[in-house]
Amino acid sequence: MSEHTIKATSRAVEGKGASRRLRHAASIPAIVYGGKSAPQAIQLDHEKIWLAQQNEWFYSSILNLDIDGKVESVLLRDMQRHPFKQIIMHLDFQRVDANQALKAAVPLHFLNQDSSPAGKAADVVITHELNEVTVSCLPKDLPEFIEVDLGALKSGDVIHLSQIKLPKGVELPELKLGKEHDVAVVIAKPGRVEAEGAAEGEAAE
Structure with missing residues (x-):
């Protein structure tokens, strides 16, 4: 650090x-x-x-x-x-007390999105649902940012909070509140399917 x-x-x-x-x-x-x-x-x-x-x-x-x-x-x-x-x-x-855990918002850095299967596909829309997360750790372990590797991201994939690789000594307090708090961080949506679905809906109306 x-x-x-x-x-x-x-x-x-x-x-x-x-x-x-x-x-x-x-x-x-x-x-x-x-x-x-x-x-x-x-x-x-x-x-x-x-x-x-x-x-x-x-x-x-x-x-x-x-x-x-x-x-x-x-x-x-x-x-x-x-x-x-x-x-x-x-x-x-x-x-801050060096011996007392603290909570702080830490930004997410998304890596390898453009080179991923989803990033290379013209018909996939990748959305970042979160740009930062709240962590709990000792001051010495507080990261300036957390990297999220999207190199293997494919169409239809959803990366949840629990899938983020955390540095040693760092926790996500949100995950202790229950499964419903394991929210999506990144979503790779098939864009063309969404567009066709919207068009069909409009035609039906």
């Missing part, structure tokens, strides 16, 4: 007015909470965070948050954006 460090500074003044002044100064107000320490108000450089948040790891990795030289392990839990400007309004970070 790669390490990513985000620099921040503590802030004593809170409230809407203080947050507005920070944004005008190209800084982002944020909060760090959780663990045995009290919540702490911080601020971050907007330009650096704007660049960092364009990377997948910013949302799904354990981050080293350097606050005035003191480093804490955190996860991004919430990001508030301006409705139409390219401005990050506020960030929430949660402290």
Whole structure:
């Protein structure tokens, strides 16, 4: 797992007015909470965070948050954006305990789709029903992403949550809730059959 460090500074003044002044100064107000320490108000450089948040790891990795030289392990839990400007309004970070399991959303990376039998077939429609999954694991085992190999995908195949190959130490809490939670992740539908069925339905009407 790669390490990513985000620099921040503590802030004593809170409230809407203080947050507005920070944004005008190209800084982002944020909060760090959780663990045995009290919540702490911080601020971050907007330009650096704007660049960092364009990377997948910013949302799904354990981050080293350097606050005035003191480093804490955190996860991004919430990001508030301006409705139409390219401005990050506020960030929430949660402290993580190295010895305590956590839950986090992890993106899925689909491999070899184009080279699969379904991918090569002109009459097959492949849909990704999920683009991320919620995992449970210790912080050290948290993957930045999970790969789903579609190399053997054929027309009519359905890949379910339980078929995803997970890294060591990683679980999917959803699967513990019952068979009905073993949802489809990828579906390869025969497109031509669907189209013919739709046409026949229209003709019947």
